[in-house]
Amino acid sequence: MKDERRVVVTGLGVATPIGIGIEAFWDALISKQCGIRRIESFDPSGFPTQIGGELPLFKLADFIPKSYRKSAKVMARDITIALACAYHAVTDAGLRTKCIIERGETSEPPNIDSTRLGANIGAGLICADLQELASALSSATDDDDSFSLKHWGSEGMGNLTPLWLLKFLPNMLACHVTIVHDAQAPSNTITCAEASSHLAIGEAYRTIARGGADACICGGAESKINPMSLARQQLWERLNIEDNETPDRACRPFAEGRCGSVVSEGGGLVILEALDHALARKAKIYAEVVGFGAGGNASSWSKPDPEGKALALAMRKALADADTSAEEIQLAAPLGTGLVDYDAAELAAWNNVFGNHSDEMHALTTRGTIGNNGAGAGGIDFAAAVQSIYQKTVPPSVNTDHPDPQCRMGFVHNDPVDANIHQGLTVGYALAGVQCAAIVIREFEE
Amino acid sequence: MERRVVITGLGWVTPLGDSIEAVWKRLLASECGIKKTEIFDANTFPSTFSAEVPASLLKTIQQINGAAHAGASRNTHFALAAARAAWQHAGLDTALALDPTGVGIYLGGGEGPLDFHPFATAAVTGCRDDHGNLTSLDTARWANAALKLLNATNEVEQEPNLAGGHLAVEFNAQGPSINTLTACAASTQAIGEATHLIRYGDANVMITGGTHSMIHPLGVTGFSRLTALSTRNDDILTASRPFDRTRDGFVLGEGAGIVILEELVHARERGAPILAEITGFGSTADAFRITDIHEEGRGAIAAMKGALDSAGLGCEDVDYISSHGTGTEENDKIETLAIRTLFDDHAKSVAISSIKSMLGHLIAAAGAVELITCVLAIRDQIVPPTINYQTPDPNCDLDYVPNKSRPMKVKTTLSNSFGFGGQNNALVVQAFEE
Numbered sequence: 045m046k047d048e049r050r051v052v053v054t055g056l057g058v059a060t061p062i063g064i065g066i067e068a069f070w071d072a073l074i075s076k077q078c079g080i081r082r083i084e085s086f087d088p089s090g091f092p093t094q095i096g097g098e099l100p101l102f103k104l105a106d107f108i109p110k111s112y113r114k115s116a117k118v119m120a121r122d123i124t125i126a127l128a129c130a131y132h133a134v135t136d137a138g139l140r141t142k143c144i145i146e147r148g149e150t151s152e153p154p155n156i157d158s159t160r161l162g163a164n165i166g167a168g169l170i171c172a173d174l175q176e177l178a179s180a181l182s183s184a185t186d187d188d189d190s191f192s193l194k195h196w197g198s199e200g201m202g203n204l205t206p207l208w209l210l211k212f213l214p215n216m217l218a219c220h221v222t223i224v225h226d227a228q229a230p231s232n233t234i235t236c237a238e239a240s241s242h243l244a245i246g247e248a249y250r251t252i253a254r255g256g257a258d259a260c261i262c263g264g265a266e267s268k269i270n271p272m273s274l275a276r277q278q279l280w281e282r283l284n285i286e287d288n289e290t291p292d293r294a295c296r297p298f299a300e301g302r303c304g305s306v307v308s309e310g311g312g313l314v315i316l317e318a319l320d321h322a323l324a325r326k327a328k329i330y331a332e333v334v335g336f337g338a339g340g341n342a343s344s345w346s347k348p349d350p351e352g353k354a355l356a357l358a359m360r361k362a363l364a365d366a367d368t369s370a371e372e373i374q375l376a377a378p379l380g381t382g383l384v385d386y387d388a389a390e391l392a393a394w395n396n397v398f399g400n401h402s403d404e405m406h407a408l409t410t411r412g413t414i415g416n417n418g419a420g421a422g423g424i425d426f427a428a429a430v431q432s433i434y435q436k437t438v439p440p441s442v443n444t445d446h447p448d449p450q451c452r453m454g455f456v457h458n459d460p461v462d463a464n465i466h467q468g469l470t471v472g473y474a475l476a477g478v479q480c481a482a483i484v485i486r487e488f489e490e
Numbered sequence: 491m492e493r494r495v496v497i498t499g500l501g502w503v504t505p506l507g508d509s510i511e512a513v514w515k516r517l518l519a520s521e522c523g524i525k526k527t528e529i530f531d532a533n534t535f536p537s538t539f540s541a542e543v544p545a546s547l548l549k550t551i552q553q554i555n556g557a558a559h560a561g562a563s564r565n566t567h568f569a570l571a572a573a574r575a576a577w578q579h580a581g582l583d584t585a586l587a588l589d590p591t592g593v594g595i596y597l598g599g600g601e602g603p604l605d606f607h608p609f610a611t612a613a614v615t616g617c618r619d620d621h622g623n624l625t626s627l628d629t630a631r632w633a634n635a636a637l638k639l640l641n642a643t644n645e646v647e648q649e650p651n652l653a654g655g656h657l658a659v660e661f662n663a664q665g666p667s668i669n670t671l672t673a674c675a676a677s678t679q680a681i682g683e684a685t686h687l688i689r690y691g692d693a694n695v696m697i698t699g700g701t702h703s704m705i706h707p708l709g710v711t712g713f714s715r716l717t718a719l720s721t722r723n724d725d726i727l728t729a730s731r732p733f734d735r736t737r738d739g740f741v742l743g744e745g746a747g748i749v750i751l752e753e754l755v756h757a758r759e760r761g762a763p764i765l766a767e768i769t770g771f772g773s774t775a776d777a778f779r780i781t782d783i784h785e786e787g788r789g790a791i792a793a794m795k796g797a798l799d800s801a802g803l804g805c806e807d808v809d810y811i812s813s814h815g816t817g818t819e820e821n822d823k824i825e826t827l828a829i830r831t832l833f834d835d836h837a838k839s840v841a842i843s844s845i846k847s848m849l850g851h852l853i854a855a856a857g858a859v860e861l862i863t864c865v866l867a868i869r870d871q872i873v874p875p876t877i878n879y880q881t882p883d884p885n886c887d888l889d890y891v892p893n894k895s896r897p898m899k900v901k902t903t904l905s906n907s908f909g910f911g912g913q914n915n916a917l918v919v920q921a922f923e924e
Contacts, residue, residue, distance in 0.1 A: 086629045087628075087629045087630055088629070088633075089629075089630045090629060090630030090631065090632065090633030090634050090637075091633050091637075115780065118780060158777065159792065162775075163775065167671070169601050169648065169649055169650060172708075174613070174616075174627060174629075174632070175626070175627045177613065178613035178614075178616050178617050178627045178632065179617055179626060179627060181610050181613040181614060181617075182613055182614045182616075182617035182618070182624060183624075185614060189614070189618065189622055190611070190614070191607075191610040191611055191613070191614045193530065193531055193534075193610075193707060194531070194533070194534050195534075196534075196610075196707065196711075197532060197533070197534030197535035197536075197707075198534035201535075201711045201714065201715060204711065204715055205715070206715045206716060206717070207715070207716065207780075207781065208711075208712060208715050209711075209712030209713065209715065209716055210716070210780055210781070210910065210911070213671075213673055213910060213911065214601075214650070214671045215671060215672045215673050215909055215910070215911050215913055216780065216911055218672075218775070218911075218913065219775070219780055219911030219912055219913065220780065222775040222776075222777040222912065223776075223777050223778060223779065223780065223912070225777075226777050227775060227777055228774055228775050228776070228777045228788070228789065228792065229774065229775070230773035230774065230775075231672070231773060231774065231775035231913045232670055232672060232679060232683065232773065232913070233670055233671050233672045233913070234668060234669065234670055235599075235650040235651055235669050235670065235671040236651045236654075236667075236668060236669050237649065237651060239651075243668050247668075247683065250686065250690060254686075254690075271629050271632060271633060271636075272636075274633075275633060275636045275637060275640060276640075276645045276646075278637060279637065279640060279641075279642040279645055280642055280645070280646055281642075337666075337692075338594075338665075338666035338667065338668065338692070339591070339664055339665060339666065339667065340594070340595060340654065340655070340658040340663060340664060340665070340666070340667025341655070341658060341659075342590065342658045342659055342661075342662045342663055342664045343659065344659060345652060345655030345656055345658070345659060346646070353664070354664060357591055357664060361692070474651055475646070475649070475651070475652075475655070476655075478651055478652070478654065478655035478658070478667065479651055479654065479655075479667045479668060479669070480667075
């Protein structure tokens with residue numbers, strides 16, 4: 045049942061290894077920069093994979109009111125990334141939220157009712173700060189230096205700050221963002237790995253369309269640049285272990301000879317807004333969201349389905365929801381992990397839905413450039429697809445120049461290509477396709 | 491015409507058992523599921539007790555779940571058992587011509603318990619030099635140990651979205667699959683959002699609810715450091731005292747609650763039992779503080795009001811509120827204030843209870859289990875009690891159905907869940923009427 049209200053994208057906020065803020069990110073993307081390097085924020089020498097995508101230095105203080113700075117001590121890295129993205133998205137949209145007003149960046153009154161501003165922010169399984177936790181744990185040992193639960197319960201745990209748990213609850217991304225921007229409308233935290241952002245944006249789209257909010261800050265953020273995340277990815281054999289010396293060639297989505305993924309950190313939060321609300325405040329309108337679909341892999345939770353059925357179903361549902369067809373899509377924005385079997389399954393899904401039309405589609409994946417941060421990946425990909433439609437430009441997709449024979453989509457390899465894109469389809473999926481989501485974005489026309 | 495969403499199946503795994511009828515009877519009989527913690531040795535922890543799913547029950551569940559799910563986390567095992575019961579209750583195990591692409595999953599699934607011992611051992615190793623002296627963490631040394639000690643399956647099964655993955659395979663559910671983790675509000679949110687998916691037409695059937703266990707050393711550590719847990723180690727059966735003046739925190743519980751939501755026409759066409767209808771859902775954020783609930787209960791009021799408005803109801807229509815009622819000083823006071831503010835003249839005449847007094851706090855799974863009791867209250871025209879209610883608190887002056895279940899007219903119920911950090915959700919469940 046199609047709802048009445050049209051929903052548009054009015055703000056883009058991203059934090060990526062090649063740039064923070066949509067302009068910096070876009071400039072780097074079209075000039076084919078790569079953000080994968082040797083990891084510097086901790087010593088990676090004990091790991092087979094020592095590369096990743098780390099964010100440029102940023103100061104949380106630039107993205108929150110002064111009065112909120114003391115809260116920084118209860119924030120995992122993921123939360124600070126979400127706050128950076130939210131600030132950029134809100135600023136880009138010209139929304140005067142509490143944060144913008146308290147920072148003194150405007151003297152005008154708010155232009156959004158707080159009770160009509162929602163937040164739907166995807167998050168990962170946030171890893172505890174290992175330095176902090178390990179040194180606390182190592183204080184609780186028996187005489188033989190082995191860990192002692194008894195000593196942990198009686199004294200050791202006291203070495204953790206009282207608010208320790210709050211740093212790592214996944215819903216704290218949304219909670220801090222809603223506090224800073226005073227967003228009191230529906231609020232959700234979707235924890236579905238790389239599908240999180242698309243599911244969050246899709247849910248926000250529906251919420252606004254049915255009148256549950258006038259605008260939502262939505263997308264996701266995550267950091268996998270920490271020892272525990274790296275260890276997990278390593279144990280799951282998802283990482284490229286061969287290209288430590290050539291990090292900018294390490295993640296090769298849909299390429300022949302691809303050999304794994306690269307971890308990173310980042311996020312993408314966007315402002316979705318009811319069209320009437322956006323028009324009333326004369327907002328810049330990037331594009332319209334017109335369809336959402338989701339599905340799940342019912343064949344396995346650990347191995348990708350070689351046919352990619354669940355992802356194909358999500359795409360078909362999104363196309364039907366948008367009342368459009370595969371032939372009317374000009375831009376494909378796949379996830380593209382760089383994993384042999386995952387990419388094969390994803391290609392099977394795209395080929396299944398798009399058939400011969402695949403040969404005529406432009407395509408864009410950011411994985412080769414910014415790696416895989418998990419829950420924030422989809423928000424960045426969504427923002428890149430929106431910007432591509434808005435700028436009528438398809439940026440190059442790093443490391444896609446020796447495509448898998450099954451890959452029929454037209455990635456750009458060097459200079460950006462001018463293109464009139466009426467509609468784009470962007471997707472995300474978790475793990476082995478356990479959760480899949482797709483969104484149709486349309487060029488805005490009154 | 492709007493698609494109506496009804497409940498056609500119920501299932502749970504709780505500290506008091508896994509049979510809907512048996513656990514319901516025990517709740518109505520004011521039984522308590524709290525015991526000394528057995529999952530790990532908590533003797534030196536500030537709280538030495540919790541409401542665990544009995545080990546024997548978990549073992550039975552694991553056997554039924556079978557080899558295919560052998561590596562699953564505790565959460566996933568709970569979810570599979572609860573979902574199987576709900577699926578059978580709804581008659582979906584024998585349903586013909588069910589379109590699998592119209593069957594979705596929306597869980598409030600918590601992160602699986604950390605694989606604690608190897609994790610702690612790696613941490614200790616990473617903080618010792620070659621001579622065994624304590625140092626700051628050497629990441630390379632830690633990596634060496636961690637990559638040997640940690641197990642790939644145990645790590646991946648901790649991902650909060652994995653319970654949903656297991657369910658999709660078990661029930662061939664190919665429709666939308668989503669996991670939310672809005673802390674203590676997660677499963678209420680999941681059921682509310684699943685209702686929206688059915689209304690819109692994204693699915694005809696949703697397997698929804700939540701599953702969670704934080705009864706592991708780091709989970710208990712986290713809540714202990716927050717001083718959120720009751721430390722009444724000398725009187726554990728009465729430790730969970732929602733709305734009582736002597737309350738000193740919540741008791742950690744674990745388990746799962748799953749309901750089958752179904753579009754009304756779909757349910758009718760296959761002759762499914764219609765247990766109740768979800769008619770309203772409200773979701774809000776306090777947008778106040780990470781550590782405190784808004785003093786006036788702003789977000790809680792808006793969530794309850796949103797749920798009632800979307801159901802087209804007024805406060806006077808509500809017979810029973812299944813409260814969030816954690817037993818912390820702050821929650822119970824502000825939840826009471828929020829109900830009093832919103833319900834005004836009607837506040838004193840609505841029956842309110844907290845089954846957390848008997849089951850402890852199931853965190854992400856709490857809301858779904860509580861919602862199930864609302865459905866049963868409507869069916870049996872009786873509401874469960876808030877046990878351990880002895881000393882009135884002037885800040886909590888409403889009718890909490892103290893100590894004994896109460897037969898009464900129950901047609902419309904409201905189920906509240908409020909998450910740490912300020913995400914609030916409320917659902918309206920009503921007796922089904924044509």
